[in-house]
Amino acid sequence: MxxxxxxxxxxxxxxxxxxxDKIYDWIVDKxxxxxxxxxxxxxxxFVAKVVVDTDAKNKNKQIDSLTQRLSFYTAxxxxxxxxxxxxxxxxxxxxxxxSSYSTIIKEIYSYVDNPGADLTIKASxxxxxxxxxxxxxxxxxxxxxLRNSPSxxxxxxxxxxxxxxxxxxxxxxxxxxxxxxxxxxxQI
Amino acid sequence: xxxxxxxxxxxxxxxxxxxxxxxxxKTYFVAAVTVLFVLIMLLVGVLPSYSAFSxxxxxxxKRQDAIDQLDAKRTTIENLVKEEETKKNxxxxxxxxxxxxxxxxxxxxxxxxxxxxxxxxxxxxxxxTNIVNTNDIIKKFLVTPQVKAQTVSATLEGERESxxxxxxxxxxxVNLFDVTSAVISRKTGKELEISxxxxxxxxxxxxxxxxxxxxxx
Numbered sequence: 001m002x003x004x005x006x007x008x009x010x011x012x013x014x015x016x017x018x019x020x021d022k023i024y025d026w027i028v029d030k031x032x033x034x035x036x037x038x039x040x041x042x043x044x045x046f047v048a049k050v051v052v053d054t055d056a057k058n059k060n061k062q063i064d065s066l067t068q069r070l071s072f073y074t075a076x077x078x079x080x081x082x083x084x085x086x087x088x089x090x091x092x093x094x095x096x097x098x099s100s101y102s103t104i105i106k107e108i109y110s111y112v113d114n115p116g117a118d119l120t121i122k123a124s125x126x127x128x129x130x131x132x133x134x135x136x137x138x139x140x141x142x143x144x145x146l147r148n149s150p151s152x153x154x155x156x157x158x159x160x161x162x163x164x165x166x167x168x169x170x171x172x173x174x175x176x177x178x179x180x181x182x183x184x185x186x187q188i
Numbered sequence: 189x190x191x192x193x194x195x196x197x198x199x200x201x202x203x204x205x206x207x208x209x210x211x212x213x214k215t216y217f218v219a220a221v222t223v224l225f226v227l228i229m230l231l232v233g234v235l236p237s238y239s240a241f242s243x244x245x246x247x248x249x250k251r252q253d254a255i256d257q258l259d260a261k262r263t264t265i266e267n268l269v270k271e272e273e274t275k276k277n278x279x280x281x282x283x284x285x286x287x288x289x290x291x292x293x294x295x296x297x298x299x300x301x302x303x304x305x306x307x308x309x310x311x312x313x314x315x316x317t318n319i320v321n322t323n324d325i326i327k328k329f330l331v332t333p334q335v336k337a338q339t340v341s342a343t344l345e346g347e348r349e350s351x352x353x354x355x356x357x358x359x360x361x362v363n364l365f366d367v368t369s370a371v372i373s374r375k376t377g378k379e380l381e382i383s384x385x386x387x388x389x390x391x392x393x394x395x396x397x398x399x400x401x402x403x404x405x
Contacts, residue, residue, distance in 0.1 A: 030218075031225055038229040045237030052244040059251040066258040073265045081268050083288065084279070087400050090331045091286050091364065094398055097329045098366040102356035105372060109348065116388075120373035132373075185359060 092188060100185040104128055104151060111145040114138065126183045128152070131175035139174055152178040285363045291338055291399040299363055300342055307354045309346025310387060317341050320396055337396040339368070345387040348372065358395060369394040 017025070027035065101123035108121055108130065118132040130142070146155045158175040208214045272279055284295060293316055304311040320337040329335070344351060351372055358365045371392045375383050 026221075027225075031222065034222070034226055034229055038233045041234045042237045045234070045241055049237070049241040049244065052241050052248055056244060056248050056251065059248060059255060062255050063251060063258065066255065066262060070258060070262055070265075073262070077265060077269055081265070081272070083400075083402070084272075084282075086332070086334075087286055087288065088282075090329075090335050090398075090400065091282070093331050094329045094335070094364050094366065098359070098364065099368065100359050101367055101370050102352055102359055105352050105355065105370065109352065115348065116374065118374055118376060120371065122369070122371040123367075124369035 095185065096187045098185055099126070099183050101128075101180075101183065104180055104183065107149065107151055108142075108146075111142050112138065113141075123180070123183075126180050127177060128180055129158075129175065129177045131158075131173075133173045136172050139172065143176065146176065146178055151181055153181055154179045281362065286398060286400060288400045289402055291336070291397070293338070296340060296363065296397050299361060300340065300358075303354060303357045303361070304344055304346075307346070307350045307357065308386075309344050309350045309354055309391075312343040312345060314340060314342035325398075334401050335398055336401055337366075337398045339394055339396050340365075341392075341394050344391045344393070345383075346389060346391075347386055348374075348389045351389055351391040354391065355393065358393075364398040365395045366398075367393065367395045 104123060105121055105128075108128065112119060114135070117134055117138060119130060119134060120132050122129045122131075143155065143157060146152055155176065155178040158177055159173070207217050284292060287295075296316070297314055300314050301311055317339045320339060322333055322336065325331060325335055325337055326333060344354060346354075355367060355370055359367060369392075373390055374380070375388055375390060380388060
């Protein structure tokens with residue numbers, strides 16, 4: 001039996017593959033999924049980068065616009081408003097720590113029945129001084145009321161002097177001092 | 189030299205052949221190369237791309253924070269401006285009561301006179317005497333050195349109750365009047381004899397009024 005020998009010239013014999021050829025084959029065959037996933041990830045990252053860059057550009061424009069707007073306020077309006085705020089704060093502090101003597105003076109007068117009494121009331125530095133020449137009964141009454149009043153502490157009779165004519169009229173020259181417990185106004 | 193290189197190449201080839209000598213070794217070798225390849229792809233391709241947009245995203249976050257703060261400030265200022273416009277009368281009244289940068293002396297004396305008229309008492313005289321020491325103001329009120337004060341001294345005559353009401357009106361006046369001294373006394377002797385009805389009592393009062401200067405001189 002004759003053995004037939006055929007030559008296929010369309011399929012020439014390939015030279016033996018080099019190491020690089022093998023690597024190339026491996027990459028395009030077995031590792032193509034890895035390459036494809038990497039390319040997809042890089043493409044997605046590129047799209048995301050475009051998006052964030054556009055976003056950054058828009059934000060920069062927004063910041064410029066706001067800064068420009070605020071620079072007008074900073075120069076014109078803000079100093080005025082800050083001054084108003086500081087003044088309001090100072091106003092409140094001054095008001096709350098300012099003295100109030102009218103209620104104290106009214107209270108002292110409420111202890112004196114005689115509207116024509118020779119009485120001088122001086123209120124200052126958180127203290128009140130009362131002096132004059134008056135009926136001794138009135139003085140006793142005044143002293144007692146002042147000592148029992150919750151508005152005062154340290155009620156002291158500074159002096160009481162009675163001369164000859166005063167003895168007959170039961171009158172005396174006196175001075176009383178007391179410390180006002182709270183001489184501040186109602187707070188705001 | 190050429191022999192040396194050939195020897196090295198042969199050694200590498202024989203080692204590679206050894207690595208791929210069995211099916212199990214071949215599998216391990218391919219798996220290792222695959223892992224190495226994935227790592228190289230991650231390091232060379234994916235991570236730089238990811239870090240490029242993630243860093244930008246972080247920067248954008250900071251920009252957004254800045255925008256939020258600027259916008260909040262803008263909104264606050266615009267609201268305050270609106271409030272200032274709607275309460276213009278109140279603001280003007282406040283600025284008259286607590287003036288800047290110079291004291292409103294005429295306003296203070298006018299208030300003192302008008303308050304006396306309101307209570308039916310007689311203002312004999314009123315003078316602005318001196319500028320209060322700034323340290324005293326700071327000590328008493330715990331305010332900034334920009335707050336200044338002047339002292340007003342006034343003498344008035346009238347009924348006892350009206351004079352007391354005058355003090356109360358000053359103390360509750362929108363202008364900041366801090367009464368430092370008030371002396372009410374009944375006239376005596378000749379002074380009482382020549383006194384007109386309804387003017388038997390005398391009030392000597394001192395009070396500070398305040399203003400605000402923007403510099404600290």
